[in-house]
Amino acid sequence: MLKVERLxxxxxxxxxxxxxxxxxxxxxxxxxxxxxxxxxxxxxxTLSGLKESKLGKVWWNGREITGMKPEDLVRRGxxxxxxxxxxxxxxTVKENLAxxxxxxxxxxxxxQSIEEVVNLFPRLGERxxxxxxxxxxxxxxxxxxxxxWVSKPSLLLLDEPSLGLAPLVVEQIFATVSMLCRExxxxxxxxxxxxxxxxxxxxxxxxxxxxxxVAQGDAKQxxxxxxxxxxxxxx
Amino acid sequence: xxxxxxxxxIGISIGSIYSLMALALVLVxxxxxxxxxxxxxxxxxxxxVAWEVVNRSGSYxxxxxxxxxxxxxxxxxxxxxxxxxxxxxxxxxxIAAVAPVIVTLGLLGVIRAVVGLIWTNEGKRFESPxxxxxxxxxxxxxxxxxxxxLIVVMAAIxxxxxxxxxxxxxxxxxxxxxxxNPEIARLSGIRVSQTRTIGWVFAxxxxxxxxxxxxxxxxxxxxxxxxxxxxxxxxxxIGGLESLVGAVVGGLVLGIGLSFILIYLGTSLVFPxxxxxxxxxxLIRPAGIFGVKGARSA
Numbered sequence: 001m002l003k004v005e006r007l008x009x010x011x012x013x014x015x016x017x018x019x020x021x022x023x024x025x026x027x028x029x030x031x032x033x034x035x036x037x038x039x040x041x042x043x044x045x046t047l048s049g050l051k052e053s054k055l056g057k058v059w060w061n062g063r064e065i066t067g068m069k070p071e072d073l074v075r076r077g078x079x080x081x082x083x084x085x086x087x088x089x090x091x092t093v094k095e096n097l098a099x100x101x102x103x104x105x106x107x108x109x110x111x112q113s114i115e116e117v118v119n120l121f122p123r124l125g126e127r128x129x130x131x132x133x134x135x136x137x138x139x140x141x142x143x144x145x146x147x148x149w150v151s152k153p154s155l156l157l158l159d160e161p162s163l164g165l166a167p168l169v170v171e172q173i174f175a176t177v178s179m180l181c182r183e184x185x186x187x188x189x190x191x192x193x194x195x196x197x198x199x200x201x202x203x204x205x206x207x208x209x210x211x212x213x214v215a216q217g218d219a220k221q222x223x224x225x226x227x228x229x230x231x232x233x234x235x
Numbered sequence: 236x237x238x239x240x241x242x243x244x245i246g247i248s249i250g251s252i253y254s255l256m257a258l259a260l261v262l263v264x265x266x267x268x269x270x271x272x273x274x275x276x277x278x279x280x281x282x283x284v285a286w287e288v289v290n291r292s293g294s295y296x297x298x299x300x301x302x303x304x305x306x307x308x309x310x311x312x313x314x315x316x317x318x319x320x321x322x323x324x325x326x327x328x329x330i331a332a333v334a335p336v337i338v339t340l341g342l343l344g345v346i347r348a349v350v351g352l353i354w355t356n357e358g359k360r361f362e363s364p365x366x367x368x369x370x371x372x373x374x375x376x377x378x379x380x381x382x383x384x385l386i387v388v389m390a391a392i393x394x395x396x397x398x399x400x401x402x403x404x405x406x407x408x409x410x411x412x413x414x415x416n417p418e419i420a421r422l423s424g425i426r427v428s429q430t431r432t433i434g435w436v437f438a439x440x441x442x443x444x445x446x447x448x449x450x451x452x453x454x455x456x457x458x459x460x461x462x463x464x465x466x467x468x469x470x471x472x473i474g475g476l477e478s479l480v481g482a483v484v485g486g487l488v489l490g491i492g493l494s495f496i497l498i499y500l501g502t503s504l505v506f507p508x509x510x511x512x513x514x515x516x517x518l519i520r521p522a523g524i525f526g527v528k529g530a531r532s533a
Contacts, residue, residue: 048422050421050422070421071424074424080422087419088412088415088419091408091411091412091415095411095412099412099420099425100424102405102423103424103425105405151423151424
């Protein structure tokens with residue numbers, strides 16, 4: 001289980017996350033929803049160790065991980081796909097994928113993981129030797145998720161995977177995210193502005209506004225709550 | 236005709252020296268995205284140590300090993316002791332681009348001063364390990380010696396070794412990832428700080444090779460590699476800062492071009508020509524001969 005307790009994160013004088021607490025059950029999918037500047041990305045960056053918290057604690061599977069470095073968290077099964085198609089444009093598709101598994105130092109395991117990604121996203125298989133900056137936006141997002149998959153995560157943090165993508169590609173990305181949770185048992189925290197899309201595949205919804213959780217609970221119930229729909233979900 | 240051939244051979248000799256130092260600059264650039272102007276200073280230190288070893292032991296081979304080891308060690312120490320702190324405190328905003336340039340230039344000055352204090356500014360003679368007389372074909376003595384050949388071969392070996400490391404090994408992939416995008420590298424489990432240090436060790440070792448070979452059969456002073464740094468930087472830009480092959484080709488192209496200027500137009504035009512070439516490359520093909528350009532925008 002992912003447990004976040006009274007987390008406080010500051011950007012200089014600005015308090016971006018103000019005492020957030022929530023839990024995400026192992027093997028479930030939690031969607032974190034909110035408008036621009038709500039603190040969603042800061043929350044994920046703190047969970048993955050990129051940003052230091054001021055106060056509060058984070059546990060993953062019963063062990064406290066507060067303040068740990070991203071490279072150490074990867075070794076504990078936590079993988080973060082950051083906002084904006086988190087791939088390295090100058091590297092080939094295969095090299096981007098391989099990055100995720102370098103820390104294990106096991107070549108056969110790495111090859112097997114890359115093969116799994118190719119099965120998941122066959123289009124990447126056709127472009128293995130191409131540089132990542134020659135891919136379309138959707139393909140880059142697939143590659144970013146693929147890189148995270150190669151690191152064999154038990155907790156996957158996804159930051160706006162639908163950003164800037166065509167509706168059909170968004171559908172495919174959401175279907176893959178859902179599959180990774182339902183079929184592969186990966187716990188997923190999905191940060192999204194596409195509230196309806198994210199909540200429709202999530203078990204739990206967490207709505208953030210100005211660094212504070214304004215509502216959290218069963219995703220389906222949040223979708224059906226008329227007050228929340230009009231105030232925070234925008235439809 | 237003979238003069239053209241001779242000029243060409245002189246160009247290859249000079250160019251391979253540029254190539255070696257350019258390789259060191261490219262290695263640091265590919266590992267950390269820093270143009271290390273302190274590279275000449277680091278190479279001076281390792282070369283002075285090599286000079287000491289030759290004087291005490293008489294073994295050029297041992298001196299060579301020391302030059303490589305000290306070059307690598309110094310590179311590692313500078314990265315872990317200075318550059319890492321710099322990256323931690325000046326990694327964002329306009330200062331992030333300027334700070335490494337200022338620091339490495341300052342480093343060059345400090346190293347030269349310290350070297351002058353230890354070994355004085357008086358020139359030290361460094362004997363060549365091989366014959367410096369030009370090869371003789373028929374009754375013609377070419378301006379190309381065994382020492383020149385050794386330098387060309389060493390530049391090729393350094394290029395091949397590091398090309399394999401960068402392109403074919405996991406360490407090379409980690410080095411490139413850490414340089415291109417430290418955040419994604421960290422999120423992929425790569426220990427970026429240690430990886431960067433390894434990059435500086437590699438570059439320092441390559442600079443150590445350049446320093447000792449360049450100074451062989453020449454006079455060593457605290458400033459003797461400064462001009463080389465300028466030409467090596469130009470060579471690296473011509474070839475493309477991303478490419479180890481480009482560093483070697485850029486060095487050879489520059490060396491051959493400048494030797495023709497030197498022989499046919501005179502010494503005074505050599506430096507301005509290098510500068511004009513540098514500016515033209517930056518204007519016409521900033522990525523260099525072997526640089527990769529063009530990316531899909533979406």
